[in-house]
Amino acid sequence: MAHDYSEMESKWQSEWMERGLNLAERDEEKPKFMMIFAYPGVTGYLHVGHLRGYACADAICRFKRMTGHNVLFPVGTHATGNGAISLAAKVRDGDPDFIDYLLRNGCPEERIGQLADPMGAVEFFNEVYVEDYWKRFGFLADWRRFTCSLYEDYGRFIQWQFRKLKDLGLLMQKPYFAPACPGCGPVAVDASETDISKGGDAETQEYTLLKFRSDDVHLIAATLRPETVYGQVCFWVNPDVEYRMISKDGETWIVSPQAAEKLMLQKDGIAEVGTIMGREMVGWMCEAPMIGRRIPVFPASFCDPSVGTGLVTSVPSDAPDDWISLENVRRDPEMRSVYGLSEELIASVTPVSIIDIEGYGDFPAEDAVKRMGITEPGDPRLEEAKKQVYKDGYHMGRMKDVCGPFAGMRVEEAKDRMRQAMIDAGEAELFYDLTEEVVCRCGQPVRIRRIDDQWFIRYGDEELTERTSEHCREMTILPPEYHENVHGVLDWFRERACARQGNWLGTRFPFDEKWIIEAISDSTLYPLYYLISLYANRGDIRPENMTEAFFDYVVLGIGDVGAVSEETGVGTELLGEIRADIGYWYPLDVNLGGKEHMTVHFPVFLMNHRAILPDSMQPRGILVNWYITGKKNKISKSKGGAQPIPGAAARFGVDAMRLYYAHVASMFVDVEWDEDLVMNYRQRLERITGAATEMMGSGTVGEADGIDLWLRSRMNTHLADMREAMDRFDLRGLATIAYYEILNDLRWYSRRGGCNRDVTTEALRTWILGMMPVTPHTAEELWHSAGFEGLAAEASLPEAGPVSAAAEYGEKFIRDILSDINQIKKVSGMTPARIVVYTSPSWKNRVVGIAREMAEGGVPDIPSLTKRCMADETLRKHGKAVPEFVKKTVADLQRTASDRRWSADDLDETTFLRSCAGFLSAETGAEVVVHSADEDGLYDPQGKSRAAVPGRPALLLE
């Protein structure tokens, strides 16, 4: 079985830590580089896919260290919210699946008890993340600065941030509608179902309540489609439901009992005044809002008292349910006999066409129903029909002429306008409800309740948005697509509820202790806090020292050190130190995060920085990484078991995984986790280790020439390319060079007989350093085997030296010839004993030379080049071969990029090839002779030499 690298990995990790390479200290002499990855939430174990971004961050930081930067790479975790509470609850309840999950991921049995407490769980996972993930993977992070969003000192910083936001006028309070249990208060409705026992997928939906006056009462219907009011022709009640009559602002409303209860939570001054059976209302006439039309009340069993208000306005033209039900009423004799509805009344109700949708007739609902063959009320396919009509109408529909002032308007726009018009006229109100039943843990139903004093951050603030957007243009934001549309995201950001009540962990809202700051809002300025956590973790400053004046001073430089020291109890020297650290390290150079952050975390990160901090402290870069995904659980379950990160590290080796993350694809695409591929990378590393080891100490001492110069040039090209790739944080580009191209070149070098010890040693040094960022353990191991001084992790990447275009071209030239020979061998099926190479006749070189003279930035056209060539005595005698070659030359030049058009000119092909004849002969197993096509008495039985052109000699195989 494969070799276990754990020991080698931990050996070098301890060396690095002992040397303190991961510790970041201010050094005014060196340029700084500060990078973070968006800290993860510690709500359980991570899987191998999550490590992609983190590993890239470490690699980038390592590269920066090698190029002369003083690097700060801090890490932390996030635990705000209800994740830890939910997790602890599962452990307390002894949830067998969850316990199994913990054990499978390597949680020691004796520690499970600790997880029954939310903070215990957070501390446990903090340790797992740091020790089993980040340290295990060789990160050079400054562990001293580790912080977590639930730490008290961190909370102080967050509270300061909120004070600043308030000072800037960016906080506001307004009513908000949120789920709550009547007994337990605010609850979280989310998939984890921490607070609830049912309904995790429910969403809050906004209804428009429409008021239908009938004598002295109002029938209240709830609709999601206020734009269809012009099509109202009748009204549905459930005859078997006992409705409530409630008083509201002097009016009497009729709604279902459930709706009455919900309304009381959302509206003031509601009192119950009586009840009425649905059947009693059948046959009433009521006045439809907006249009003032009097419409009849009909019975319909589909009116569910728990949905909306239990009363429904009917728009048969655009609502499939209504269309079917109306048809049903018309042909059902019961309507007349039981409810006593007159024939005339029923006949008077006819659909009104209100929305014009391409692909539909006057009555979209009718079309949809007929297309799907629905004939009876209660058909389950009505739901689908409804969605389809709604979607098409919303997207493509326009209001017809009957819609008065809204005629011609797009549905999308009319919807909002009409709702607002009715609200303004007192004909409608808003109402919120959940899309499905939600039940609290205590067993009571969860309802939407109005919260009058909800706090928001005003991210819609125009000036802040504009200033942030402007700053983004200056930033390095990758991928470029995100650089483009981050402005759109910022624009779209509105008020954000930034605090919540209930069962949540987090920092208390500084102005009102009943609120807890929510999870996004406490994670915006935190990179800055790593500059302070160092001192907090050491105990140099305590939470109680971290007053407003403290942060004002160290972050913003506000106030007098002496006074601040007095007030906070922190020494002036320490205050100065922290202030200097912040001045040195901030701004943040790169914030790396997964693509899920693009619309949530990054915008608030940017806006809070812009709002609170000065120009000099604005972030410089954002790097977004896409995911490593698993198809059908493959990522978490491999052959009969889990794939915890430490297990994967042991199985594949940390470096193989890091190389996989860096090289498998660009950072900006999703990739499916594939163990075989990781194994391939592991093999690649082993192959490289073997090749590098073989190079060490071999070779002879001597003057560098020929192929040595080529290798030198190649290594310089690679150095330049690696640096250039990393300017764009393109780790994949770096890895392609370091793990593939360099190895290929070294093979070629040795194949060509290269063995100069100085040259190979120099190449080895560059090569190993090129591998340092991505596979640091392997690189360090090689560095030491090679006998280089110090630690590779501490070494500098050499500057790229000069590149020899001629040397590089020459080898390419040889490879092409070899490739041509192979090609001919393959096609002809022969094994040649002798190969004759004919280099271009000099007149062809002359033609190219003339073209070059004429070029001046462009390529000459065929007629003028022909003319010039034919004017040349020496050329004219070659007759019509000249214009033919001119044609080809021009064509070739035209499709060659301008900067490489003439690169081939300086090589004396004949001399060069003669010097390589031995090599070619060894490679092909045939005798190789080189002739210039010009030679007198040339041996050329098949006339091949005619095909020879500069850069591409003709060949004869015998």
Place this chain on the structure above:
RNA sequence: GCGGAGGUAGCCUAGCUGGCCAAAGGCGCGGGACUUAAGAUCCCGUACUUAGUGUUCCAUGGGUUCGAAUCCCAUCCUCCGCACCA
């Protein structure tokens, strides 16, 4: 719906500031070398054609250009975020 990303050879993926791009790299596959053998490693090949510098080709259909995988338009298909959840 709104907003965004993408469709490249058997597969995964580069390229996409237009020009040595028939298209890098990896995997897979075929052949060869080494080896007692297996594995590993190395070399060659892997659209079609052919004693080589030719033809067709980068979702589909148009267009711009001397020249397009790369730019523009249309069509088809796939994927992702949408709010209080880093």
